Amino acid sequence: MKDFFGKDASVLKNKKLFLFDMDGTIYRENDLFDGVIELLAKIKEKGGRYAFITNNPSKSVIDYVKKLKKLGITNATEEDFFTSAQATVLLLKERFGDKLIYAQGTKSFIKGIKKGGLNITEKYTENAAAILVSFDTELTAKKMRVSCEMLTKNDIPYYATNPDWVCPVSFGSIPDCGSMCVGYEYATGKKPIFIGKPESLMVFAVMDKFSVKKEETVVIGDRLYTDVAAGVNAGVDTICVLSGEATLEDLENSDIKPTFVLNSVKDIVL
Numbered sequence: 001m002k003d004f005f006g007k008d009a010s011v012l013k014n015k016k017l018f019l020f021d022m023d024g025t026i027y028r029e030n031d032l033f034d035g036v037i038e039l040l041a042k043i044k045e046k047g048g049r050y051a052f053i054t055n056n057p058s059k060s061v062i063d064y065v066k067k068l069k070k071l072g073i074t075n076a077t078e079e080d081f082f083t084s085a086q087a088t089v090l091l092l093k094e095r096f097g098d099k100l101i102y103a104q105g106t107k108s109f110i111k112g113i114k115k116g117g118l119n120i121t122e123k124y125t126e127n128a129a130a131i132l133v134s135f136d137t138e139l140t141a142k143k144m145r146v147s148c149e150m151l152t153k154n155d156i157p158y159y160a161t162n163p164d165w166v167c168p169v170s171f172g173s174i175p176d177c178g179s180m181c182v183g184y185e186y187a188t189g190k191k192p193i194f195i196g197k198p199e200s201l202m203v204f205a206v207m208d209k210f211s212v213k214k215e216e217t218v219v220i221g222d223r224l225y226t227d228v229a230a231g232v233n234a235g236v237d238t239i240c241v242l243s244g245e246a247t248l249e250d251l252e253n254s255d256i257k258p259t260f261v262l263n264s265v266k267d268i269v270l
């Protein structure tokens with residue numbers, strides 16, 4: 001098979017682990033893209049694995065299983081997912097153990113990271129070891145105020161789940177965690193350390209889980225500065241699909257270069 005620009009992409013036939021982004025890559029909000037079900041079946045038929053890695057921490061893995069089942073991927077299980085919330089638990093557990101962490105996020109996110117073993121408070125405190133903010137589809141002025149008070153009065157490490165500027169929805173986009181953090185920076189002067197893609201943490205975590213090598217792995221996504229960059233940072237092959245955010249103009253102007261470019265995942269031939 002050849003990619004969008006005619007580059008030979010037959011190396012994809014040898015891949016064992018396919019790490020898919022979700023929004024803009026396999027669906028847009030509630031519409032599953034053509035060819036996704038067939039491609040996933042083909043990967044399994046060839047003895048490969050796939051996982052959905054997402055920067056969106058506002059939903060738990062169980063919510064994602066439900067969502068994909070509803071969209072027609074009826075055999076989706078919890079094992080198929082790795083979210084920036086799971087990456088956050090791994091990283092903050094390693095760095096802070098059971099110390100108190102102030103966190104702002106959706107109910108589902110807070111529940112998930114508590115279940116993962118983090119010691120979390122959502123109230124203002126001067127006893128926290130770190131501050132964590134995440135993409136918050138339940139954000140209120142009251143929550144923003146508490147986060148800004150935490151950032152202003154406490155000089156402690158500050159993390160954010162994902163650097164995305166926008167989250168795609170049916171009519172266009174809404175501001176995501178990266179944009180929210182810019183607002184907080186204007187208000188408090190503080191900038192976070194981001195955990196999700198483009199950091200390589202999520203890619204390596206899934207490769208480890210399935211004992212797969214770099215050469216056998218490919219990252220597939222619609223964004224250069226998160227999905228493709230995460231693959232590049234992990235040293236694995238990448239596919240940029242044009243079914244979501246990235247345009248041909250972005251590809252030309254960006255320093256982040258995917259290994260292959262395709263119109264959509266439907267064009268992946270295995």
Ligand SMILES: [Mg+2]
Pocket residue numbers: 021022023024025221222223244
């Ligand atoms: Mg995406």
